[in-house]
Amino acid sequence: MAFEKVTRAQDYSKWYNNLVEDADLAQHSSVRGCMVIKPYGYAIWEKMQAELDRRFKETGHENAYFPLFVPKSLFEAEEKNAEGFAKECAVVTHYRLESDPDKPGKLRVDANAKLEEELIVRPTSEAIIWNTYKGWIQSYRDLPLLINQWANVVRWEMRTRLFLRTAEFLWQEGHTAHATKQEAIEETDQMVRVYEEFARNILAIPTIMGHKTESERFAGADDTLCIEGLMQDGKALQMGTSHFLGQNFAEAFDVKFATKEGKQEYVWATSWGVSTRLMGALIMTHSDDNGLVLPPKLAPFQVVMIPIYKGDEQKETVVARMKEIKAEIEAKGISVKLDDRDTQKPGWKFAEYELKGVPIRIAMGMRDLEAGNLELARRDTLEKKIYEQKDIANKVDHLLENIQNNLQQRAIDFREERTNKADSYDEFKTILKNKGGFIYAHWDGTAETEELIKKETKATIRCIPFTAKKEEGLCMVTGKHSAQRVIFAKAY
């Protein structure tokens, strides 16, 4: 445990980086910008995957798998999409190595094994998937096509941060095809709502749903919906996006279908995704200066049990009783780890599991045992309390629910506290400087004004929210008409 004690107040960014590494979530690798997701971090990601996957299947989607590589000629077919990703593409140019005659035991690229056409490592899979859908879609009977893929993608980012922005990341990407525009729009909307519900109930993170502005849209989309979370440093994090792709990819890949009436029409498309970036959101929303704080629904183990003893005889007695209690709690479907290692002292273990964000810690020594008690600490409030052992499984069960709800409520409260309205550009700048957070302000709807604000303040329009009242007003910068307030923030 080399947790270097940097507080959020001292250096938020360093606090985050230390925490990710020290809590054994992820680390940098020898490959520029690529991370290793360590077992403890991956176990959290697996729980996210399971929750998301269930929701995708409940809404009628099936999983499939498409190639890692996209031939350049397919990649460039949808021009806006290609242009949007061209600057961050890893490119495979050769398919063989050979012994290096100048360096015994070393290899070099075999110049004779150059590919006729370069392969792009997928930064996103619209191109390869729509090229495949062409063969799958002939008539309205083949629609809708509701498919999701769990995969790795690569975007050659120059400035990377663990989970938040890495060259390779893990994600899911849904790609659906529909007979009508209306149906595709409804799918886009449905999936952003699936993300919002998942973030709220599983990650315990409240997010705001809305439309991206034109300049913040996914390359190749006619509309991008998103969920935006607010981190503890007052910066926003885009946590998931759902794109209405219109007929752009259908046209680029010539995917038409025969309608019931026998006409040939282009198919309507959506795509939507969330990634391991959600790990970053989770960490930054709930954790504190002592380490990670995990919502019970995502904790690899929800309860850790630590015996306190002197000598083998006491150990045997205490651990035996703890095993009984463990079995009782596990019978409720709760995951429990009993750490009875001799190699580490209780104090070390307390700090270790606090750092790792385990929601509940149970400790018990001989005196507790004899009194029929145990000590229970909750990670979210750091509160410690003596409980009777009687009916402990139910108590733990309720407490876990309570912790999940408390984390969510705390995040909601934080966001409310850091959400403000600005009615002038000066007020906007002052809020941004002093508090950060979400700022509801009027904007004239032009890319120019958006760009100016970004340049001057580093704040961007996070979204045009679904739920905001349609309160008309005047743009805080230009004084021109504004149809509704939009949400600004500095963002990751």
Add this chain to the structure above:
Amino acid sequence: MAFEKVTRAQDYSKWYNNLVEDADLAQHSSVRGCMVIKPYGYAIWEKMQAELDRRFKETGHENAYFPLFVPKSLFEAEEKNAEGFAKECAVVTHYRLESDPDKPGKLRVDANAKLEEELIVRPTSEAIIWNTYKGWIQSYRDLPLLINQWANVVRWEMRTRLFLRTAEFLWQEGHTAHATKQEAIEETDQMVRVYEEFARNILAIPTIMGHKTESERFAGADDTLCIEGLMQDGKALQMGTSHFLGQNFAEAFDVKFATKEGKQEYVWATSWGVSTRLMGALIMTHSDDNGLVLPPKLAPFQVVMIPIYKGDEQKETVVARMKEIKAEIEAKGISVKLDDRDTQKPGWKFAEYELKGVPIRIAMGMRDLEAGNLELARRDTLEKKIYEQKDIANKVDHLLENIQNNLQQRAIDFREERTNKADSYDEFKTILKNKGGFIYAHWDGTAETEELIKKETKATIRCIPFTAKKEEGLCMVTGKHSAQRVIFAKAY
């Protein structure tokens, strides 16, 4: 349904290729050698993954994720491993595209964005993982390290076949580190046994466990254990491997640990994997000339229900009753699909689900309904029978178990029938020509003889089996001493 009726006897290879595509399991993509795994095929793979993942976790392993790319200097560190994979490596050399000035709207590789060091797309992950383990292992307390990864890998194969040999495939790769040689050997052994049990009980495929000969070993391993299955054309298929890596990777990446006594020693390693190749094994072991035959434990849906009716009124009555029966069966934890589409006739549906290998088909018309009956067909034997609706859920449950067992038994019988001993090279050649299958024969233990046999007959030593009696004898080719019979076969 464009299932082109080619029988196994007519053209086994074409039968396989047609089946994979027509049963909607997978298809070729626009990327040379890479496949698209379609939803129906992927659903089977997901079930395999869940079964394997549970077994890995039960034996103490955790999942993690390591980078897709391996820098060339790391890749070449373990020389034998590097040499073994060098000829089939996809290599990333650039990280950016730019607009092609000569072709408006097209892109080209940006020559200014050449990587200083080339990146190999992982053909296997020992190098990147052992380079990471170096930072994770300091003392005996850090061992054993028991980690698995679910990932895609790329091996640039020249001749590819769906599932059996593709440039990109999905797999899991376990990578463990141990303090002692003995413990690493036991892990290697444990994992090949996990594969054998999984193949037997879930895939319903009997396999033979054994050691690979030195020339068939994984590049960089001191010993390779494997499971070998026998396909219906009499050819063997290597279905999984577990490698004892000795200290080779620890030495190459300088991974030492402090023993309890305070000495510095190199760590002992294993790696083990199975891939989407198992899909090929599954298809080739059980399927017949009518299409796919799926073991109930892997079928995306285990029962399909098809209503027979004339007109809307009959449909409503029959479907309503079928929904009740469906709910009854599902209450047993059995997955059921009710296909009440009007767009296809019952005959079409019968053929479709037969092609897709659904273990049980239930059909019901008005006459059945009134008599309290239904028609049930099992896919493995193609047997049809009228059952009373009463207690149908239990009947289906038992039948599914029966089908799973029957498929396994059929595969065992087939293998027994195609397993022979040969006591002379002539006999060996005759059996190979007439029956194929596994041939137990004596071999002098040299790579030269092994190579000669391969060259003359195309048969290879599949393994030196664990269970064979230690019957000594004389090599069928050279007449030299042989410690035990080994298993030969032509193989995929």
